[in-house]
Amino acid sequence: MKPYLMAEPALRRLELTITRRLDGLLQGEHMGLVPGPGSEPAESRAYRPGDDVRRMDWNVTARTNEPHVRDLVADRELEVWALLDATASMDFGTVAMEKRELALSALAAIGFITQRTGNRIGVHVLHGGGVRTLPARTGRPHLMALLQAAFALPRTPPGVAEPLLGVAAEHLGRLTRRRGMVVVLSDFLDSPETWEPPLRRLTARHQVLAVEVIDPRELTLPNVGILTVIDPESGRRREAATGSSRLRRRYAEAALAQRDAVSAGLRRAGVTHMRLRTDRDWVRDLVRHVxxxxxxxxxxAGPTRHGHAPMSGGGGDAA
Structure with missing residues (x-):
């Protein structure tokens, strides 16, 4: 990680950039990052095609003999947890920034939004062969200390065995008892079979946003002659003759298949998917997503149905 990223002035400049460009757009709208207005159950209404069946209000359904679901409202105090992938594969970038820098910038944006609306934020960091938890608290001093700790993380030496993203997600699921929001920031290079089930279990209690970070060199291979490539997590080296159009085509096809597999895995897990690239304006992409x-x-939400006044029911619980 570049030394300047650990400096307080760098964080202040990042905060200024984020708040200037997002001010008024996200303030008071912490759930604008994910579909749905909140995470706590509110009043019941008649079921409409496309509603999440996990929000069925069985008590009201039984009384009225018509399917009903519970709408959701935003918590007065939201607890946000970020799962930050800071493994060796994230220490890669060929354009304006490394993937980890992009993930940290997105984390800072979410943190500043969360802090301004009085909510709590904590971070679960996957790095250096283990998982580190920075507890959830409110206030700007806590947020700045949390970001300083995340930005100061050193690079992981090649060959260090690190837990899978799915293991960290499983750990986070056991740690977070209170309903809230979970943001996973990663390149999702682990096999989808390892992280898809834990993410699906997280969606049973939380609204989950997956922020996938990508560098363009992971999608296409340039023609630069003989290229030495290194696996940052295993340290293995291999030479590739990039002058071969067949090799470049196969690389692009394999990269596309990998990203499609990630998208499909996240979709099956039921999480919201946002993709950020190191060669794009990530703040603009964040705004577009919101x-x-x-x-x-x-x-x-749709229009209110005539003749069906909202009903309150007991016992229904939102996932």
């Missing part, structure tokens, strides 16, 4: 999710939430 606006798209708000449109989806508005469409899902």
């Amino acid at each position: 606006m798209r999710q708000r449109r989806l939430a508005a469409l899902a």
Whole structure:
């Protein structure tokens, strides 16, 4: 990690950039990052096609003989947990920043949004052969200390055995008892079979946003002659003759298949998926994601049905 990233002035500049560009867009709207207005059950209403069946209100359904679901409202105090992948594969970048720097910038954006609305944030860091937990608290001093700790993480030497992302997600699921929001920031290079089930279990109690970070060199191979490539997590080296158009085509096809597998795994897990790239304006992509999710939430809410007043029911619980 570059030394300047550990400096307080760098964090202050990042905060200024984020708040200037997002001010008024996300303030008071912590759930704008994911579909749905919140995580706590509210009043019941008649079921409509496309509603999440996990929000069925069985008590009201039994009384009215018509399917009902419970709407959700935002918590007064939201607890946000971020699962930050800081393993060796994230220490890679060929454009404006490394993947880990991009993940940290996204974490900072989420943290500043969370802190401004009075919510709690904590971080679960996968790094250096283990998992480290930074507890969830409120306030700007806590957030700045949390970001300083995350930004100061050293690089992981090649060959260090590190837990899988799924293991860290499983650990986070056991740690977080209170309903809230979970943001997973990773390149998701582990096999989807290892992280998909833990993420699916997280969605049973939390709203989950997966932030996938990508560098363009992971998608296409340039023609630069003989290229020595190194696996950052195992330390293995291999030479590739990038002058071969067949090799470059096979590389692009394999990369596309890998990203499609990640998207499919996240979709099956039931999480919201946001993709950020090191060669793009990540703040603009974040804004676009928020606006798209708000449109989806508005469409899902739909117009109030005439003749069906909201009903309160007991016993129903939202997932």
